[in-house]
Amino acid sequence: xxxxxxxxxxxxxxxxKRLLDILYYLLWAxxxxxxxxxxxxxxxxxxxxxxxxxxxxxxxxxxLQMSVVVALPFAIFGLVAxxxxxxxxxxVADTLVQGDPFVPENAGHLRSIAxxxxxxxxxxxxxxxxxxxxxxxxxRPVESGVSLTPEFSVNLGAWFAVLALFVLxxxxxxxxxxxxxxxxxx
Amino acid sequence: MPIQVSLDRMLLERRMSLTExxxxxxxxxxxxxxxxxxxxxxxxxxxxxALCRExxxxxxxxxxxxxxxxxxxxxx
Numbered sequence: 454x455x456x457x458x459x460x461x462x463x464x465x466x467x468x469x470k471r472l473l474d475i476l477y478y479l480l481w482a483x484x485x486x487x488x489x490x491x492x493x494x495x496x497x498x499x500x501x502x503x504x505x506x507x508x509x510x511x512x513x514x515x516x517l518q519m520s521v522v523v524a525l526p527f528a529i530f531g532l533v534a535x536x537x538x539x540x541x542x543x544x545v546a547d548t549l550v551q552g553d554p555f556v557p558e559n560a561g562h563l564r565s566i567a568x569x570x571x572x573x574x575x576x577x578x579x580x581x582x583x584x585x586x587x588x589x590x591x592x593r594p595v596e597s598g599v600s601l602t603p604e605f606s607v608n609l610g611a612w613f614a615v616l617a618l619f620v621l622x623x624x625x626x627x628x629x630x631x632x633x634x635x636x637x638x639x
Numbered sequence: 640m641p642i643q644v645s646l647d648r649m650l651l652e653r654r655m656s657l658t659e660x661x662x663x664x665x666x667x668x669x670x671x672x673x674x675x676x677x678x679x680x681x682x683x684x685x686x687x688x689a690l691c692r693e694x695x696x697x698x699x700x701x702x703x704x705x706x707x708x709x710x711x712x713x714x715x
């Protein structure tokens with residue numbers, strides 16, 4: 454059986470790149486749907502207050518007032534962060550397909566991924582904090598049928614990933630510098 | 640780079656072409672051009688040895704240090 458190559462066209466990296474491409478476009482589709490739903494919720498809100506705007510079927514209106522409403526802004530931010538991370542991973546995979554991953558840009562890509570995870574984590578804490586504050590101030594919104602409880606949990610895996618990616622990006626930067634020096638050693 | 644390579648002068652004095660030196664030393668034309676144009680970051684002792692042997696000279700005849708105030712300022 455022929456062994457699958459690691460780098461270059463038709464390699465494992467090319468398959469990985471293709472999978473990341475599919476995931477990237479799926480994420481864009483999900484982001485589009487989530488944005489559309491947010492717009493509809495906004496429209497329903499305006500219609501509810503002013504009576505002006507598009508009138509939606511009652512089933513759809515009920516659906517839009519359910520638990521999904523609360524989580525949607527955060528889900529959109531999560532999708533944006535994930536799309537950005539997948540985009541950067543595609544860039545890294547692209548250099549693998551070209552057969553030369555030790556380029557200075559990849560150190561920057563890894564650092565960007567680390568920063569995106571960091572931003573996502575910090576926003577998650579901020580969102581939980583705001584939610585907790587709102588629940589303390591206004592009480593639980595039982596009428597919407599959502600059981601909201603302020604929770605705080607630290608995702609250690611994500612924090613370790615951030616640290617590991619920062620270290621890896623520095624290793625990449627130094628590796629690239631050494632390779633450049635090696636290339637110019639006669 | 641404050642280290643200057645005077646390969647051009649050495650070749651001229653010996654009436655030797657760059658291609659001939661490449662063949663005699665066993666270095667590619669691309670690498671010797673990098674050395675000649677001062678873009679090289681480092682020179683292996685084995686390369687220096689081969690160059691000195693073929694050009695019949697000392698390492699000091701090939702390399703010289705010329706202080707560049709602009710580069711010093713950039714570095715600090």
